[in-house]
Amino acid sequence: MLTTVAFGASAIGAQAQETIPVGVLHSLSGTMAISETTLKDTVLMLIDEQNANGGVLGRQLEAVVVDPASDWPLFAEKARELLTTEQVAVIFGGWTSVSRKSVLPVIEELNGLMFYPVQYEGEESSRNVFYTGAAPNQQxxxxxxxxxxxxxxxxxxxxxxxxxxxxxxxxxxxxxxxxxxxxxxxxxxxxxxxxxxxxxxxxxxxxxxxxxxxxxxxxxxxxxxxxxxxxxxxxxxxxxxxxxxxxxFSVGEEELSGLDTSNLVGHLAAWNYFQSAESEANTAFIAAWKARMGEDAVTNDPMEATVIGFRMWVAAVEAAGTTDVDAVRAAMYGLQVPNLTGGIAEMLPNHHITKPVLIGEIQADGQFDIVSQTEEVPGDAWTDFLPESAVLISDWQTLNCGMYNTETETCVQLNSNY
Structure with a gap:
C-alpha cells in the first residue's frame, strides 16, 4: 500500500515538482497498528501545519504513506521504495526495534535519513538514524x-x-x-x-x-x-x-484508550511525556490534535518524539538551505527545539536527544498522574551496565563514529558507512 498525500496549494504541473516528499513508514495494519496508526496521523498533522506556515524552503511538503503491515521484512522493502521510487527527503517511522533493524541496511546503503520516535534498547548508533525516543538511561x-x-x-x-x-x-x-x-x-x-x-x-x-x-x-x-x-x-x-x-514501557494513553482501566488504577508507566503534562506547548498541541482527530483523541509519548524529530528536521533543513542528507545531518548537532513538557530537546552528537524522565500512575479515565519527573537527561547510545558497551561512545560530529572504543581509541567498523 502506498498513498501520496499532498497538502496546501494545488500540486499540479511545475508546482508538483517543487514539493518535498516526506516518507511515513508506520504499520497501519497488523498487531502494531494499535500504536503506529496514530504516529502516521501525527506526521500528517505536522506536515499540514508546516505547509500552512509556508512549507520548508518555500516548498510544500508532500506525505508519502506506506503500510509495512507489522511485517518486519516489509519495512525494508517499503523503505527502499520510499528512497528510490519516491525519492523522499526523510523518513519518519518505525515502532518496534525489529522494524528499525530491518530498515537500517537499506537507509545506510542508500544514505537515507530516518527519525525513529519510540523508546528502544540502545546498543546502536547509525549515521542515518536520529533516535528521538528514549534510550535505556532515559526510561x-x-x-x-x-x-x-x-x-x-x-x-x-x-x-x-x-x-x-x-x-x-x-x-x-x-x-x-x-x-x-x-x-x-x-x-x-x-x-x-x-x-x-x-x-x-x-x-x-x-x-x-x-x-x-x-x-x-x-x-x-x-x-x-x-x-x-x-x-x-x-x-x-x-x-x-x-x-x-x-x-x-510500551503502554501509553493510546493503548489505554482501548481498555477498561477500572482495575488498572495505580499501575505505572515510564515515559518522557504524558498528555497530563502541564505546559503551554502541551495545551496547544492537545487542542490541535483534538480539533483534527476528535474530542476523544489522546496524545502520547511517541507522538511527542515525532513532533520533536519533525521540528528538528525542518529547522536543520532551513539552516542547511537544502534537503541534502549530509548537509541536514551536519546541521542537526546541537540543534534545540522545545519539547511538550516545558523543557528543551537538544540533538547530541550520538544522534540521541535530551529528555526528562516521567513516571505516571494510571487513572480511571485512562490518563496518567505524574508522580515523578526529572530534568532533561542526555540519551546514551551505549549502556554503562554491559561491560562490552561501557567502553563505547558514539560521536558522529567529531569522531564520525558510532562505536568508538575509548580503551583502544579506535572506531569499530560495523559497515561501510562507519
Missing part, C-alpha cells in the same frame, strides 16, 4: 530505580515480547539489578510472541514469585495488542497495583 534504568527506591520492590518479573528491544533491555536490567544487590533467583524473565493472548500461566508465575512474602514488581516490555490480554488477566486474577505493581 528503563530510572523506572527500575523508582521501583527500588520509592516502592521497595525486592523481586522483579521482567516480561516482554520476544524480539530485540525487550531482550536487550532486560539484559541491561538484569545486569543493573544484580549490581544493585538483587539476587539472580529474585529475577523472573519471560518472553511471549507478538499478539500473545493467553496470560494465565505467566500471571500465575508472577504471583508465585512473591510466595515468600517479598514484594514483587513487574517491568513490562510487552508491545502492541498483547497488552490488552495481559492487563485483563491481571484484573481477572484480582491483582491490583497495591499487590503487584506493573511499570510498562
Amino acid at each position: 528503563a534504568i530510572p523506572a527500575t530505580d523508582y521501583f527500588l527506591e520509592e516502592l521497595g520492590i525486592e523481586k522483579f518479573a521482567l516480561i516482554g515480547t520476544d524480539y530485540v528491544y525487550p531482550r536487550t533491555t532486560n539484559n541491561i536490567l538484569e545486569a543493573y539489578l544484580l549490581d544493585r544487590g538483587i539476587a539472580a533467583e529474585d529475577i523472573f524473565v519471560n518472553y511471549t510472541p507478538f499478539g500473545h493472548s493467553d496470560w494465565s500461566s505467566i500471571v500465575a508465575d508472577i504471583v508465585a514469585l512473591g510466595a515468600d512474602g517479598k514484594r514483587v514488581g513487574v517491568i513490562s516490555t510487552v508491545n502492541g495488542d498483547a497488552n490488552i490480554g495481559f492487563y485483563k488477566e491481571l484484573a481477572a486474577a484480582g491483582i491490583s497495583a497495591d499487590d503487584i505493581p506493573v511499570i510498562a
Whole structure:
C-alpha cells in the first residue's frame, strides 16, 4: 500500500515538482497498528501545519504513506521504495526495534535519513538514524530505580515480547539489578510472541514469585495488542497495583484508550511525556490534535518524539538551505527545539536527544498522574551496565563514529558507512 498525500496549494504541473516528499513508514495494519496508526496521523498533522506556515524552503511538503503491515521484512522493502521510487527527503517511522533493524541496511546503503520516535534498547548508533525516543538511561534504568527506591520492590518479573528491544533491555536490567544487590533467583524473565493472548500461566508465575512474602514488581516490555490480554488477566486474577505493581514501557494513553482501566488504577508507566503534562506547548498541541482527530483523541509519548524529530528536521533543513542528507545531518548537532513538557530537546552528537524522565500512575479515565519527573537527561547510545558497551561512545560530529572504543581509541567498523 502506498498513498501520496499532498497538502496546501494545488500540486499540479511545475508546482508538483517543487514539493518535498516526506516518507511515513508506520504499520497501519497488523498487531502494531494499535500504536503506529496514530504516529502516521501525527506526521500528517505536522506536515499540514508546516505547509500552512509556508512549507520548508518555500516548498510544500508532500506525505508519502506506506503500510509495512507489522511485517518486519516489509519495512525494508517499503523503505527502499520510499528512497528510490519516491525519492523522499526523510523518513519518519518505525515502532518496534525489529522494524528499525530491518530498515537500517537499506537507509545506510542508500544514505537515507530516518527519525525513529519510540523508546528502544540502545546498543546502536547509525549515521542515518536520529533516535528521538528514549534510550535505556532515559526510561528503563530510572523506572527500575523508582521501583527500588520509592516502592521497595525486592523481586522483579521482567516480561516482554520476544524480539530485540525487550531482550536487550532486560539484559541491561538484569545486569543493573544484580549490581544493585538483587539476587539472580529474585529475577523472573519471560518472553511471549507478538499478539500473545493467553496470560494465565505467566500471571500465575508472577504471583508465585512473591510466595515468600517479598514484594514483587513487574517491568513490562510487552508491545502492541498483547497488552490488552495481559492487563485483563491481571484484573481477572484480582491483582491490583497495591499487590503487584506493573511499570510498562510500551503502554501509553493510546493503548489505554482501548481498555477498561477500572482495575488498572495505580499501575505505572515510564515515559518522557504524558498528555497530563502541564505546559503551554502541551495545551496547544492537545487542542490541535483534538480539533483534527476528535474530542476523544489522546496524545502520547511517541507522538511527542515525532513532533520533536519533525521540528528538528525542518529547522536543520532551513539552516542547511537544502534537503541534502549530509548537509541536514551536519546541521542537526546541537540543534534545540522545545519539547511538550516545558523543557528543551537538544540533538547530541550520538544522534540521541535530551529528555526528562516521567513516571505516571494510571487513572480511571485512562490518563496518567505524574508522580515523578526529572530534568532533561542526555540519551546514551551505549549502556554503562554491559561491560562490552561501557567502553563505547558514539560521536558522529567529531569522531564520525558510532562505536568508538575509548580503551583502544579506535572506531569499530560495523559497515561501510562507519
